[in-house]
Amino acid sequence: MTPDPIQDMVPEPYRVRARRPDRGEAVTLTLEPAGGGAAPPFRPGQFTMIYAPGVGEIPVSISGRARHGGYLQTVRDVGAVSHALCRAGRGDVVGVRGPFGTSWDLAAAEGMDVIVAAGGLGLAPLRPVIRGLLAARARYRRIAVLVGARDPGGLIYPREPARWARHCDVRLTVDRPDRTWSGHTGLVTTLLDTVGLAPERTYAYVCGPEVMMRATAGELLRRGVPAGRIALSLERNMKCGIGRCGHCQLGPLFTCLDGPVLSYAEVAALLEVSEL
């Protein structure tokens, strides 16, 4: 039997069709199979392993499907591999494996109030959630999209909030405002009381740095949202995405296979143990 090339450790070549500098030292790439055709189907919240030839490979969430069937993926320049990917130009070839991992369950929130809470780059994996919710707007009650960033320059996808705001409640906040900022200041959690939440019928999608997710989940719990209706996307060191490198373990979980999207009910006890 020949191994399924998508599923093992050998990537498929993908061509950079477009490269768009984003805010927050991020770049949004449009990647499509170099051999032609559409990239495989993905569910919101899934990620791929993107390989910068000779440099390394990192997990990156899929932020959407591009017009010609490729993936939109937003990479922030933080280290060797992300730097190489951010510098990739139109026509360059990178390697892609995946998509991998669990996804956000959009059906689970039908008939409910919905909170989408993103911190920084956490908006990247939540973008397909927002688009999915708005594409089936009638199936949900109130929808509140809360986006936080360290500073105004860290708010990625700057043009989209205005579009979303036509169909739902969108609030932005920054920790550290600058002279251009006239909006809300403070952590995302400070926005929770501004959106008229009905805890008993609320479903929340939360993604950002772990401290932000724990704080947000804690505040939601305190207001009465059950832990099983708070979905998070965890970040761990990942070298394979397929459960064989061992790096992403969190207690019994392989974050790459059992996650990255998990309910707070499944992970709250694990996240409380320091250095687990």
Added chain:
Amino acid sequence: MSPAVVLDSLGPLIGALRASGHTVVGPVARDGVIRLTELVPGPDDGPTAGRADEQAPGSYRLRDDGRGLVFGHAAGPDSIKRWTHPPRSELFRMRGGVVERTPVEAPKVALLGVRACDLAALAVQDRVFLGGRHPDEAYRARREALFLVAVNCAVPGGTCFCASLGTGPRVTSGHDVVLTELTGPHRFLAEPGGERGAALLAGLPSRPATAADLEAAREVSERAARRMGRRVDPDGVKERLAARRDSPVWDEIGSRCLTCANCTMVCPTCFCVTVEDGTGLADGTAVRTERWDSCFALEFTELGGAPVRSSGGARYRQWLSHKFSTWADQFGTLGCVGCGRCVTWCPAGIDLTEELERLR
């Protein structure tokens, strides 16, 4: 009639394995250690005879056994893992936008003298590499190229505890042939584990085993089971460790652990890997290689500029809890087979059987 036969020496067995295209690997004393090493035709062909080992936490010594036994020692630092899941393997090369998968090397290797614990570890590896959502075809190819000549342990090491985990010392499955070394006179009882083994044995000079030979072999295993240096009670260990994540014992162990990763390197079931990337200077070909990694390495959990598990205690907790608790959640079996290697090869002499008792 029992298919068991008696061999007077291992020479013809080794010869037959070579004739069927196998590289034969067996226990050879080298640099004061019994290593699994390729046996080379010539004056020194065959496994080393007459060496016994003394194993204790953080200590391994070879001495003359005074009896000339070939398998008068317990498991050394090497295990089957070295062949099924090699320390390094190239994954692919990429040049000019083309990805070229590196062909899997799966040479025909006959391993001579593997133990019951090693076969148990192979069964654990099978679950890890083949039993999940992403079967590893390279592992499958390498594993299928192995011919396994096992041996029933006669002299377990001071750090062994397979008997308490039910993984040894007697070989019961997963082998092609199993040998039991008998004395008075020196001979080997050889029993096939399947058709391949039976076919091999049928071609060797031998005589049928008698009831006395079989009885002598049974006694060897019974005596070995009684002479285990250590024990672990597997009952409830999974739940217990999951409930001990906040125990102060972890930090205390962390104060002794050097985080050297020896335990994970010698463990026959540890499977963690990382990847290395390089670029050929001449033509710019990018090469990606996979190699063994360890949960004791600081970079293992590197995330956003800092490791998740920075303390030695947290790393030891991850390792021991994986072996005896979360491995069972993930793969439906413990990750430890009781070979004792990690106890022997720990430079700090950390003994997991003792630590498990302290974590009760």
